[in-house]
Amino acid sequence: MDTMAAIKQTFFQECEEQLAELEDGLLTIEREEGDVETINAVFRAVHSIKGGAGAFGLDALVRFAHTFETTLDGMRSGRIEITQQIIKLMLRSADVLSDLVRISRDGGAADEARVAQMTEELQKACGIEPAPAAPAAAAPAAAPVAIEPVEGAALVPDEFGFVPTPVHFDFADEQPEEPQVDEFGFAPVKIDFDELLAEDASHTEGFEIRFRPKPELYAKANDALRLLRELGRMGEMEVTCDYSSLPHLDAIDPEGAYFDWTIKLKTDGTEAAVREIFEFVEFDCDLEVRPLISGFVEAPEEAEKVVKEVLAQVAAEEQAEKAVAPVAAAPVFEVKPAAPAPEPVAAPVQEAAPAVAAAPAAPAANAAAAASAPAPSATIRVDLDRVDRLIDLVGELVINQSMLAQRVMEAGIARLSDVAVGLDDLEHLTREIQDSVMAIRAQPVRPIFQRMSRVVREVADMTGKSVRLITEGENCEVDKTVIERLADPLTHMIRNAIDHGIEKPEDRIAKGKPEQGVVRMIAAHRSGRVVIEVADDGAGINRQRVRDIAVKKGIISPDAQLTDAEIDDLIFAPGFSTAEKISDVSGRGVGMDVVRRSIQALGGRISISSRPGQGTTFTLSLPLTLAVLDGMVVTVAGQTLVVPLSTIVETLQPKESDIHGLGEKARVIAIRGSFIPLIDVGAVLGYREVEADPVQSVAVMVETENQSQCALMVDAIIGQQQVVIKSLETNYGHVFGVAAATILGDGRVAVILDVDAIVAGSRTEMARIDANRKRNAA
Amino acid sequence: MPKTILTVDDSRTIREMLKAALIDAGMEVVQAEDGIHGLEVLETCAPDVIITDINMPRLDGFGFIEAVRGSEKHRAIPILVLTTESTDDKKDRARRAGASGWIIKPFDPVKLVSAINRVAA
Numbered sequence: 001m002d003t004m005a006a007i008k009q010t011f012f013q014e015c016e017e018q019l020a021e022l023e024d025g026l027l028t029i030e031r032e033e034g035d036v037e038t039i040n041a042v043f044r045a046v047h048s049i050k051g052g053a054g055a056f057g058l059d060a061l062v063r064f065a066h067t068f069e070t071t072l073d074g075m076r077s078g079r080i081e082i083t084q085q086i087i088k089l090m091l092r093s094a095d096v097l098s099d100l101v102r103i104s105r106d107g108g109a110a111d112e113a114r115v116a117q118m119t120e121e122l123q124k125a126c127g128i129e130p131a132p133a134a135p136a137a138a139a140p141a142a143a144p145v146a147i148e149p150v151e152g153a154a155l156v157p158d159e160f161g162f163v164p165t166p167v168h169f170d171f172a173d174e175q176p177e178e179p180q181v182d183e184f185g186f187a188p189v190k191i192d193f194d195e196l197l198a199e200d201a202s203h204t205e206g207f208e209i210r211f212r213p214k215p216e217l218y219a220k221a222n223d224a225l226r227l228l229r230e231l232g233r234m235g236e237m238e239v240t241c242d243y244s245s246l247p248h249l250d251a252i253d254p255e256g257a258y259f260d261w262t263i264k265l266k267t268d269g270t271e272a273a274v275r276e277i278f279e280f281v282e283f284d285c286d287l288e289v290r291p292l293i294s295g296f297v298e299a300p301e302e303a304e305k306v307v308k309e310v311l312a313q314v315a316a317e318e319q320a321e322k323a324v325a326p327v328a329a330a331p332v333f334e335v336k337p338a339a340p341a342p343e344p345v346a347a348p349v350q351e352a353a354p355a356v357a358a359a360p361a362a363p364a365a366n367a368a369a370a371a372s373a374p375a376p377s378a379t380i381r382v383d384l385d386r387v388d389r390l391i392d393l394v395g396e397l398v399i400n401q402s403m404l405a406q407r408v409m410e411a412g413i414a415r416l417s418d419v420a421v422g423l424d425d426l427e428h429l430t431r432e433i434q435d436s437v438m439a440i441r442a443q444p445v446r447p448i449f450q451r452m453s454r455v456v457r458e459v460a461d462m463t464g465k466s467v468r469l470i471t472e473g474e475n476c477e478v479d480k481t482v483i484e485r486l487a488d489p490l491t492h493m494i495r496n497a498i499d500h501g502i503e504k505p506e507d508r509i510a511k512g513k514p515e516q517g518v519v520r521m522i523a524a525h526r527s528g529r530v531v532i533e534v535a536d537d538g539a540g541i542n543r544q545r546v547r548d549i550a551v552k553k554g555i556i557s558p559d560a561q562l563t564d565a566e567i568d569d570l571i572f573a574p575g576f577s578t579a580e581k582i583s584d585v586s587g588r589g590v591g592m593d594v595v596r597r598s599i600q601a602l603g604g605r606i607s608i609s610s611r612p613g614q615g616t617t618f619t620l621s622l623p624l625t626l627a628v629l630d631g632m633v634v635t636v637a638g639q640t641l642v643v644p645l646s647t648i649v650e651t652l653q654p655k656e657s658d659i660h661g662l663g664e665k666a667r668v669i670a671i672r673g674s675f676i677p678l679i680d681v682g683a684v685l686g687y688r689e690v691e692a693d694p695v696q697s698v699a700v701m702v703e704t705e706n707q708s709q710c711a712l713m714v715d716a717i718i719g720q721q722q723v724v725i726k727s728l729e730t731n732y733g734h735v736f737g738v739a740a741a742t743i744l745g746d747g748r749v750a751v752i753l754d755v756d757a758i759v760a761g762s763r764t765e766m767a768r769i770d771a772n773r774k775r776n777a778a
Numbered sequence: 779m780p781k782t783i784l785t786v787d788d789s790r791t792i793r794e795m796l797k798a799a800l801i802d803a804g805m806e807v808v809q810a811e812d813g814i815h816g817l818e819v820l821e822t823c824a825p826d827v828i829i830t831d832i833n834m835p836r837l838d839g840f841g842f843i844e845a846v847r848g849s850e851k852h853r854a855i856p857i858l859v860l861t862t863e864s865t866d867d868k869k870d871r872a873r874r875a876g877a878s879g880w881i882i883k884p885f886d887p888v889k890l891v892s893a894i895n896r897v898a899a
Binding site: 003004006007010011013014037040041043044047048050051052054055057219220221222223226227230277279280283284 | 788789790791792794795798833834835847853854855856857862870873876877878879880883884885893895896897898
């Protein structure tokens with residue numbers, strides 16, 4: 001990747017961070033917990049995005065960021081009163097800005113109407129009538145490029161009190177070709193200086209330049225010598241220096257300026273080019289530049305001599321200054337004001353003294369204020385591939401370590417021998433390394449929670465409801481992959497909560513609830529997993545309606561006896577959708593069954609609880625990482641398999657009396673009064689033709705996707721173990737009943753079972769076996 | 779000897795851009811994330827030129843320039859300010875704070891190097 005592409009990537013990463021900071025800051029202000037620094041940080045976030053976008057020529061982004069920034073600046077300076085309404089506007093603007101960033105990165109078309117409307121609202125907030133009619137006359141008419149008002153650029157003083165001139169260089173209209181972008185990605189603004197400066201171009205042999213530095217020039221670390229050198233690059237020059245005002249050594253102010261230069265420069269360059277050299281010191285010197293028609297001394301050697309002399313002199317002056325400066329710098333300020341008949345030079349020094357002396361004080365105060373502000377945490381940015389490689393290697397290390405441990409045990413080495421003890425230490429270290437490496441991938445759920453606040457705003461707007469999102473535990477850390485795959489399910493749950501859960505404001509008031517609904521998102525660590533709750537304070541699940549729909553769609557039979565919890569659970573059933581008509585919001589043909597499936601794909605679970613009139617709570621429980629898994633190691637027909645622990649409810653030894661046949665082939669096991677299908681894993685996976693005797697087996701009770709239970713028959717349980725997940729899909733594609741594989745301590749490869757697939761598959765498998773048998777019998 | 783440039787900017791993007799352009803021009807680059815950080819870095823290195831942003835957390839560009847100009851050790855280091863708009867007001871503000879010159883964002887690498895040459899031999 002070339003440098004510029006890498007920087008562009010950095011830019012978009014940074015944009016994401018800035019956007020998060022922006023939203024975070026705005027929400028803090030909304031909660032009335034913000035201070036001046038919060039507003040500053042919010043302003044800086046937008047300002048930074050604008051700055052970077054400018055460098056990459058992302059015009060639409062620059063324009064909107066500028067308008068946004070102007071309004072934020074109004075808030076910062078107190079011109080705009082901070083009200084809840086303004087904050088809402090800012091939050092929606094942040095959403096638009098975020099969209100524009102995304103479009104700049106991924107391509108696609110911006111919602112022009114929305115951007116235009118937002119821009120207009122922002123301008124109104126600034127007290128500016130949106131003025132597309134801002135006449136072209138307002139712009140310098142004589143400029144050689146097409147100039148039109150920047151759409152929506154608010155003419156409000158920026159942080160420096162500067163009112164931006166609304167110029168927009170529109171290359172697309174003006175020039176048929178795309179502006180050339182150089183290797184740094186800069187699209188230069190084409191201004192024809194020759195045309196602008198036609199008079200200069202007409203032209204002269206060179207210029208006579210009079211240059212008299214003021215003390216301020218030196219105080220800003222500028223240097224006459226360097227400027228003359230730069231000037232020397234433009235052509236031959238003859239330099240004379242009038243140092244008649246240089247006082248006697250005793251009276252020299254080391255910070256003074258005493259030289260008066262006259263330079264005759266022979267050059268093809270323009271006056272503008274000459275003035276550009278002095279651009280930085282324009283106000284710190286007297287400068288005259290006059291075209292030189294004739295009279296240039298055609299004596300190169302002579303000129304060179306003069307220049308050399310002068311340069312030597314300047315160098316000497318500079319040295320003298322340097323020699324004196326350190327001594328003079330501080331003590332000079334303590335020159336006794338009462339000194340009799342002060343030297344003429346003393347006056348400027350005394351004047352300068354308070355200013356300079358005060359200077360360090362101000363930053364010190366700033367620094368003190370800054371000390372309370374959070375320092376940027378020390379971080380490094382590492383390519384994710386490297387982290388994954390490290391995780392992989394640590395996985396290998398864990399496997400290797402357990403293999404070694406097993407070999408040592410098998411070799412009959414005493415438990416307390418040095419080898420065994422050393423091995424124990426190794427095991428501890430390996431575990432620690434593994435945890436630490438996993439922690440690298442862990443990230444706080446904050447960004448995803450922040451994204452949800454946007455979803456809440458949008459859905460609330462769409463449905464005309466008033467909803468507030470309250471988040472807790474944003475610092476809870478989860479594996480990056482888990483976080484990434486959480487966005488869709490959470491979005492869907494939030495949409496559901498607002499669309500179906502929260503009532504309309506008038507209904508809420510009628511029920512004696514606060515007009516504004518509340519959605520809470522809470523993340524917390526609980527026993528090695530992350531639990532995320534999405535709770536609303538809406539109407540709760542309408543069980544009668546859910547039941548009716550389920551009956552109508554054939555999900556349950558009309559006479560089914562269901563508990564409240566079972567009815568609530570129906571909304572996860574495939575093909576269930578409570579909306580009588582599919583609304584724009586939570587519709588889209590996706591139901592809660594998809595949410596459940598994607599959570600389960602992450603090794604997580606979702607459950608629901610609802611209280612009529614008080615709201616509904618969804619609870620997600622997720623593993624902290626996808627790289628390792630807690631599993632139960634079992635054997636089936638001589639094969640070693642791993643059953644994910646998260647699916648296991650209990651294990652038991654079936655009794656003859658509990659086993660019941662059901663039809664020709666199917667068997668069920670009676671556990672505490674309910675009948676649970678019994679599945680022989682060996683038969684389903686094709687390890688054996690004839691099903692094993694349940695009484696000789698162990699039944700592992702698992703809970704599946706739709707939270708129905710099944711008992712998996714295995715031959716024996718070896719133990720519980722944390723295993724490193726190795727994907728097989730790259731080499732084998734998707735294999736039925738197999739989720740992944742792992743390497744056990746003895747070096748054997750064990751398959752990790754895809755429990756849901758096996759349960760679902762067993763039904764069709766039974767049907768197939770039945771059919772075969774019938775065919776054979778016939 | 780190559781020039782060492784200290785860049786002070788809270789935006790990683792801008793820092794990286796400056797770095798790419800400066801290294802391309804054969805200079806060495808030291809980076810800082812804000813004014814306070816810039817002052818800390820100055821304790822450990824002596825850059826030939828400082829390029830600083832204005833809007834930064836903790837200590838902004840103006841405060842940073844004032845602190846550098848108020849420090850005996852560093853006051854002679856030329857400072858260029860990065861600014862978004864090329865307006866007289868902005869330049870004036872930078873000048874009053876003690877900046878040696880300015881660079882207008884988005885910057886052109888050639889102009890950047892030329893600006894550095896004008897303030898540092």
